[in-house]
Amino acid sequence: MRMSVLLRKNLLIVVSSLFALALAVAAFSSWNLYRHLTGEYVSKGSAVAESIANSGIEMMLNRDASTLQALIDQWKEIEGVAYIIVVNSEREVISHTFVPVVPDEVLAVETSARETRVNKLHIRGKGDYIDVSAPILGGVIGYVHVGMDKGMIEKGIQASVVGQGSLIALILAVVLLITYLFFDRHVDSPLKKLTSYANNMLAHNYSATAGIESNDEFKYLANAIEQIAGHFQRVIANSEQTMKELSDTAGKLEAANARLKELDTMKTDFTSTVSHELRTPLTSVLGFAKLIKARLNERIFPLIGTEDKKTEKTMKQISGNIDIIISEGERLTALINDVLDIAKMEAGKIEWKKESFSAREIIDRSTAATSSLFEQKGLTLLKEVPDELPMITGDRDRLIQVAINLLSNAVKFTERGSVTFRAQDAGGEIVLSVTDSGVGIAPADRDKVFEKFRQVGNSLTGKAKGTGLGLPICKEIVTHHGGKIWVESEPGRGSTFSFSIPRGEPEAAEGLSDMDDLMKRLREQVMTAIPSHRSERKKILVVDDEPNIRELLGQALTSSGYDVLEAANGIEGIKTAKKERPDLITLDIMMPEMNGFDTAVVLKNDPQTMDIPIIVLSIVEDRQRGYRIGVDRYLSKPIDMDALLKETELLLQRGASPKKFLVVDDDEPTAKAITAMLEARGYSAIDSCCGAECIEKAASLKPDMIIIDTVITHRHDVMKTLRYEKGMENVLFVLLGK
Amino acid sequence: MYLRSIILVSCLLLLLPFPQASEAADIVLGMSAAFTGPSRGLGIELYRGTLAYIERVNRSGGINGRKIAIKAYDDGYNPVPAIENTIRLIEKDNVLFLADYVGTPTVTRILPLLKKYSDRHIHLFFPFTGAQPQREAPYNEFVFNLRASYSQETAGLVDHFLKIGRKRIAVFYQADAYGRSGWEGVRKALAGHGLRMVGEVTYRRGTRHTDSLREQAVILKKAAPDAIISIGAYAACAAFIRDARDEGVDVPIANVSFVGSESLLSRLMEIGREKGKDYTANLVNSQVVQNYDDMTVRAVREYREAMDAYNPMPPLELTDSGYEPQKYSYVGFEGFLNAKLMVEVLRRMGNNPDRERVRGAVEGIKDLDIGINTRITFGPGKHQGLDDVYYTTVQQGRFVPITDWGRWSK
Incomplete structure (x- = not known):
């Protein structure tokens, strides 16, 4: 022992x-x-x-x-x-x-x-x-x-x-033996029993007994512990009952919560679906209204004499009515977009970008975008911005959207005076605030302004303006970036809306995932670089299962001087494309029989059709997938007709004269990926890994554009060499920063 | 040894509560000597020599028809057992007189007992020691000595060595009364010539021949003696001779009679055989009896005849095993001569010898011929029988009389 x-x-x-x-x-x-x-x-x-x-x-x-x-x-x-x-x-x-x-x-x-x-x-x-x-x-x-x-x-x-x-050793041994035996019997053994008993209690075995028979302190201690054990047993029995009840309740709550989540998801899905479903007819309504207005202005009104006052009045009425249809249609589009936006945010389906940029960009671009609003109302925008503003990390466009929203709200609620746009570097975060001199918001309403579908202060008296979703969307965006949005207001004196964004550590741009941005810049460059001229009529194939949309696109494209072919689904579209060999295809995604992505895959992999540029027009936002497949443009519905026509023209120009690209990046996978993507879009692209090789290849290939990593240009002075020594003054350079 | 002897004797007493009765011996003489231990050769050979003559007397009818018995006890050459034995012999064994005691330290210590028992008229006959105490007052009246004294032996040795030019005399002696007695003899003899001993060294009584006495040999070697006189027992003397010779000390080493020449010689031959070396050279032994090889002497012939005839051995229970008896020896011959005188005394006491008449019987001996060259005379105040000393040396494994001291001249 x-x-x-x-x-x-x-x-x-x-x-x-x-x-x-x-x-x-x-x-x-x-x-x-x-x-x-x-x-x-x-x-x-x-x-x-x-x-x-x-x-x-x-x-x-x-x-x-x-x-x-x-x-x-x-x-x-x-x-x-x-x-x-x-x-x-x-x-x-x-x-x-x-x-x-x-x-x-x-x-x-x-x-x-x-x-x-x-x-x-x-x-x-x-x-x-x-x-x-x-x-x-x-x-x-x-x-x-x-x-x-x-x-x-x-x-x-x-x-x-x-x-x-020897005698003492003997006595010592005897004393030791006696002490040991005494201890073992009267102290050690009871202690071990008590320990084992306590361990039993730890293991929730309360029915055990200490088993100490001696009539001394150990017995008293054992009795005390046994009493405690009894007490524990009762308490634990009670608490077990309570726990069981709690557990039941928690189970019920969980079930209820799951049900609520399910309902919320259903709500979000419903909202999305309804919004999508609304967009399609709205596209037709708005599109046709605009067409009607254009036709009337171009064709009908010039034919009708203006001598007849009555007729003239009717014409003005018709024109005004159509304008109302258009503006209301646009408001409805905006509303639907906002509803869809917030639904997606709540469902976590938004694709947030993560880029590093200066806070100043938010100020500059938002004020530029709202300058016309200020002009219309004759208001002044005062800016109080420090010279130095730090970099922040996040979704640039969304944050600009917040600033625009706040500025346009300020304009909306201010009749005269000025609006002040302030920026402050507040240590770990940047605070942007917009102060108006409008009606202000009652204290009770301040928190409500960020709630969905609530319009503060004008529910009865005022006319509803906007969707009422602007501020909730702003709140979602700011919250996503880890910041806060709030309002300070004094009724009658004006309000100040502020939001803060944590100062972000500059992060490496996500490079390839941000291909959209690169494409945009490329497009801009190409646009400016390529003179717009048309030699012959081009054929455009419109693939969409909605006849109204086909009709709308058909009329709009025809009036722009293109021949239009139509197909009602993907299979029909592929058939028509092979037979008619159009110069460009517009493609819807959500279609019966074969969806737009599958159709694009087939078209881009068939030698007969792989050269034909494809513009996707869809309410489905999956740009990455589209570009991976090789579509050339990805536009969302409701259709922005001007953008569509511009892109169409660009693509057709390019199709007539395919551009050669040289991609230079010392990170080989990056270079290969960009090259592959450009090739997928029909460009001729060659990758190069370093400065010296780049100069050599550039001299031999004579590319129309060189996409080059800024690090390499700095290191090798490639641009200077190519521009002035290799006679490539007209070649476009796109610099990729990291 | 001592304890063992006591136990042995006690056992004997228990087993044989009345030994005299069974022996039916009328005249009992008491003896205490070394029958065990390093000096047992002395006690045993003395006993054998004495008993050879007594046996002859007993076989030829004894003394007026009464037989003589020797009651012997072992004292291992130690004083205390010697005292105990003596008391027992006087009080219990009721011996007529004591005889053939061996050794100076033992005898010196029992002398006061004799004086104590003077009312019982106890006398000690012919102790095997040449020491002075029993030859001088107050004890000389209770003791009869046959042999010459150590002072006579040592004086003779010193005189001989000085004559041949060996003047640097050193002494090796037993650290007790015996050794001191011999030492005193040498000292006095040298002082008579105006000389002092050049070195002296002791050894402990009971030293065996296997013990080392190298330390003693080294000390004496430093003294650079011309001769060494050794007053010791044969075992220790053998060890000393071995170690002295091994240390390169080759001067003559002289031993006195007590050493037991044959026992010494056999030890030295044994050592010599083991070490492949002769240790018997340059030895001088003084003797107090004549050479037992000299057949011209009647007593020698008688001694040899008796030994050849009876070859007596001490009782088995008295000795320990492994003793090889000497066929003849100086000690044995001395014992034989002792017995001749004692028997003469008994005869002179007639039919009823008793203790009171012992002294008178001895002192009445005048010009007695016991078959040696010298006649013996005792008398009141003269208890010394012989004064002769004989000098021997080893030749061909035997002690023989020295005929020419010139061989050791310096």
């Missing part, structure tokens, strides 16, 4: 104290014994010396040496006597007991003629002695020396100490 720590400690204490006691006793008794024995030896030696001295008188005078020798031999047999020597008055040895010779030291011992003397004597090679010398007849006859062996004293002490030590 293992000894408990307590027992070990106690035994250690017992052993140590007994050991110390034993040492002390041994030391004391050794000292005492030494003193005693020394005294004893001295008196014994004196007695021997004196009796030899007394009896030796007659022997030395009358008898021969052997008689005296026999006498001293006899005395020498007394315990402790190491030597006896008798010398005459001339210190000549008469008799002695030394073997093999009489040591000189003994003969040198001082003697006294009057009395017995005791000297300490060390004999070299033999040891220490107590030399007792007695004069024979006052030293006239001689002296007797008796040497008492100090070694004997030491031996005596040793024997005594050993005996004492």
Whole structure:
């Protein structure tokens, strides 16, 4: 059985104290014994010396040496006597007991003629002695020396100490055994039982008992613990009941929560679906309204004479009505877009960009976008912006959208005076605030302004303007960026809307994932670089399952001078494309039979059709997938007709004269990826990995555009070399920063 | 040894509570000697020599029809057992007188007992020791000595060495009364010539021939003696001779009669055989009896005849095993001569020998011929029988009389 720590400690204490006691006793008794024995030896030696001295008188005078020798031999047999020597008055040895010779030291011992003397004597090679010398007849006859062996004293002490030590060791062993047995029975064993009992309690076994029978403190302790255990048992039984009830409730709550989540998802899905479903007819309504207006203005109104006042009035009324349809349609589009936006944000389906840019960009671009609003209302925009503003990381366009929203709201609610746009670098974050001098917001309404579908202050009296979703969207955007949006207001004096964006560490741009941006820049470059001219009529294939959309696109494209073919689904579209070989295809995504992505894949992989540019027109926002497949443009519905026409023209131009690109990037995977993407879009692209190779290839290939990493241009001065030394002044350079 | 002897004797006493009765011996003599230990050769050979003669007397009818017995005890050459044995012999064994005691330290210590028991008229006959105490007052009246004294032996040795130019005499002696007695003899003999001994060294009684006495040999070598006189027992003397010779000390080493020449010689031959070396050269042993090879002497012939005839051995229980008895020896011959004198004393006491008449019987001996070259005379105040000393040396493995001291001249 293992000894408990307590027992070990106690035994250690017992052993140590007994050991110390034993040492002390041994030391004391050794000292005492030494003193005693020394005294004893001295008196014994004196007695021997004196009796030899007394009896030796007659022997030395009358008898021969052997008689005296026999006498001293006899005395020498007394315990402790190491030597006896008798010398005459001339210190000549008469008799002695030394073997093999009489040591000189003994003969040198001082003697006294009057009395017995005791000297300490060390004999070299033999040891220490107590030399007792007695004069024979006052030293006239001689002296007797008796040497008492100090070694004997030491031996005596040793024997005594050993005996004492053995006795103490025996007692110690017995005490230890008794202590051990006592401890084991009366302390250790109960302690172990209690420990085991406590462990049982830990394991929630409350029915066990301590099993201590002794009638002492352990029993009392065990009883106390048993009572505690009983108490625990009851408490735990109660709490188990409570836990069970809680668990049931939690289960119910969980189920309810799941149900709520499901409902919320259903709501979001519903909202999305409804919004999508609304967009399609709205596209037709708006598109046709615009077409009607255009036709009327171009074709009808010029034919009708304006002499007739009534007719003229009717014409103006019709024109005004159509404008109302268009503006309301646009408002409805905006509303749907906002609803869709917030639904997607709530569902977490937004594709957030993560780019590093200066906060100043938000200010510049938002003020530029809203400048016309200020002009219309004759308001002034005051800017209080520090010279230095830090970089932030996030979705640039969305943050600009927030600023625009706040500025346009300010304009909306301000009749006269000014609007102030402030920017502050507040340590870890940047705070942008827009202060108007409008009607202000009542304190009770301040929190409501960020709630969805609530228009503050004008529910009854004012006319609803906007969707009421602007600020909730702003809140979603700002919150996503880890910032806050809030309002301070004094009714009648104006409001200040502020939002904060945490200062971001500049991060490496996500490069390839941000292909949209690169494409935009490329497009801009190409647009400016390529003169717009048309040589012949081009054929455009419109693939869409909605006849109204086909009709709308058809009319719009026809009026722009293109021949239009139509297909109602993907399969039909592929068939038509192969047969008619159009110059461009517009493609819807959500179609029966075969969706737009699959159609694009087929078209882009068929040699007959792979050269035909494809513009996707869809309410499905999956640009990445589209570009991976190789579509050339990705536009969303409702259709922005001007953008569509511009893109169409661009693509057709490019199709007539495909551009050669040289992609230079020292990161080979990046270069390959960009090249692959450009090729997928029908461009001819060659990748190059470094400066020297780049210059060589550029000289031989004569590309129309060079996409190059800024790091390489800085390192090798590639642009200068190519522009001025290789005669490539007209080649476009697109610099990729990282 | 001592303890063992006591136990042995006690056992014997228990087993044989009345030994005299069974022996039916009328005249009992008491003996205490070394029958065990390093000097046992002395006690055993002395006993054998004595008993050879007593056996002859007993076989031829004893003393007036009474047989003689020797009650012997072992004292291992130690004084205390010797005293105990003596008391027992006097009080319990009721011996007529004590005889053939061996050794100076033992005899010296029992002398006061003789004085104590003077009312019982106890006498000690012919102890095997040449020491002075029993030859001098107050004990000489209780002791009869046959052999010459150590002082006579040592004086003779010193005289001989000085005559041949060996004047640097050193002494090797037993650290007890015996050794001191011999030492005193040498000292006095040298002092008579105005000389002092050049070195002296002791050894402990009981030293065996296997022990080392190299330390003693080294000390004496430093003294650069011309001769060494050794007063010791044969085992220690053999060890000393071996170590002295091994240390390169090749001067003559002289031993006195007590050494037991044959025992010494056999030890030295044994050592010599083991070490492949002769340790018997340059040895001089003084003897107190004549050479037992000299067949011209009647007592020698008688001794040899008796030994050849009876070859007596001490009782088995008295000795320890492994003793090889000497066929003849100086000690044995001395024991034989002792016995001749004792028997003469017993005869002179007639039919009823008793303790009171012992001294008178001895002191009445005048010009007695016991078959040696010298006649013996005792008398009141003269308890010394012989004064002759003989000098021997080893030739061909035997001690023979020295005929020419000139070979050791210096």
